[in-house]
Amino acid sequence: MLTKQKLNRIGEWIKKNGRSLEIARYNYHFENGSREDVLKCLSEYQNDDGGFAHGLEADNWSPYSTPLTSSVALKILYETGFHNNNAIIDKCMGYLANNHFDKKTGTWATILPSNNSFPHAPWWTWQEGGRNTWDFNPSVEIAGLMLYYSSADSVVNNIASHCFKKAEQYLFSENQIADHFHEVYCYLHGILLAKQVGGNVGADIESMEEKIVTYIESTICREPEKWLISYVAQPIDFMNQINTDDLQILNIYRNEMIKNAQQLIEKLPVDGVWEVTWNWGGNYPEMFHKSCLIWQAVFAIERLLKFRRLGLIE
Numbered sequence: 001m002l003t004k005q006k007l008n009r010i011g012e013w014i015k016k017n018g019r020s021l022e023i024a025r026y027n028y029h030f031e032n033g034s035r036e037d038v039l040k041c042l043s044e045y046q047n048d049d050g051g052f053a054h055g056l057e058a059d060n061w062s063p064y065s066t067p068l069t070s071s072v073a074l075k076i077l078y079e080t081g082f083h084n085n086n087a088i089i090d091k092c093m094g095y096l097a098n099n100h101f102d103k104k105t106g107t108w109a110t111i112l113p114s115n116n117s118f119p120h121a122p123w124w125t126w127q128e129g130g131r132n133t134w135d136f137n138p139s140v141e142i143a144g145l146m147l148y149y150s151s152a153d154s155v156v157n158n159i160a161s162h163c164f165k166k167a168e169q170y171l172f173s174e175n176q177i178a179d180h181f182h183e184v185y186c187y188l189h190g191i192l193l194a195k196q197v198g199g200n201v202g203a204d205i206e207s208m209e210e211k212i213v214t215y216i217e218s219t220i221c222r223e224p225e226k227w228l229i230s231y232v233a234q235p236i237d238f239m240n241q242i243n244t245d246d247l248q249i250l251n252i253y254r255n256e257m258i259k260n261a262q263q264l265i266e267k268l269p270v271d272g273v274w275e276v277t278w279n280w281g282g283n284y285p286e287m288f289h290k291s292c293l294i295w296q297a298v299f300a301i302e303r304l305l306k307f308r309r310l311g312l313i314e
Contacts (some may be wrong), residue, residue: 010268010304021038025080028080035080042056046091050092050095050096051095052073056069062114071138071141074089074092078148096159097146097156106163108138135177139167140163142190164190164203165203168202181219195209213249220234220235228275236261258312274296274303
């Protein structure tokens with residue numbers, strides 16, 4: 001159980017080390033802060049084209065919009081209770097509908113050439129002929145958000161439905177999903193949002209939900225000794241990050257998630273929050289340090305939300 005004292009200590013760390021955005025998110029969820037403060041902070045990362053950039057996704061510091069960074073913004077908006085469209089969301093929908101979408105594959109480009117001119121993690125490096133689109137990470141998640149924030153038969157809705165059809169085909173074909181647990185998370189989030197929308201979303205959502213469980217079994221790490229020191233898919237990671245009702249996944253893995261959460265609570269540093277478990281291979285050391293602090297604050301908030309949903313906060 002996370003005590004009130006430990007919760008306050010995490011909050012103090014975030015307020016000392018986090019960005020204004022993470023401070024506003026923490027205040028909203030745990031100190032009765034205003035969601036409008038979150039919206040204001042988030043708007044600072046939005047470009048004129050409607051997409052998001054500027055290190056909102058802290059492993060990529062390009063000032064140019066990317067689809068993945070835009071999906072991060074939309075998830076934060078949803079998490080913060082913005083379940084109806086507003087100007088920021090509408091602009092982002094326009095960006096996603098008009099940029100970097102490949103109709104043939106049903107996916108958005110993930111890595112853009114402009115990334116290479118700015119500090120970034122190695123996996124954000126664009127390469128000629130390289131794996132610059134990570135299959136349906138984050139495309140199926142983007143599609144779920146677009147379905148949620150669009151009206152039936154709109155251009156945005158039609159693009160999202162097309163993506164879901166392609167994502168379903170990929171899910172049931174020979175693929176590489178078992179090698180990329182982030183793609184599993186994206187399917188979970190996309191399916192969750194599509195189920196809330198209901199109606200025709202271009203795919204059999206129930207079958208997709210059942211199928212994705214098999215990929216969780218392929219990617220979940222059940223070795224507690226690795227949870228705090230290795231970059232692995234922990235059980236709690238499969239609880240969604242958008243702060244709403246889960247799929248059947250929560251019931252299937254609830255006991256494992258609780259065990260995972262209890263270990264995280266037990267190992268919470270006395271004067272800080274959990275460390276990140278990856279590095280940039282020595283590239284951009286000053287920006288990597290800055291990135292680590294951001295990720296620590298982000299993960300702390302996400303884990304606190306999950307602890308609360310599991311009934312593990314005093």
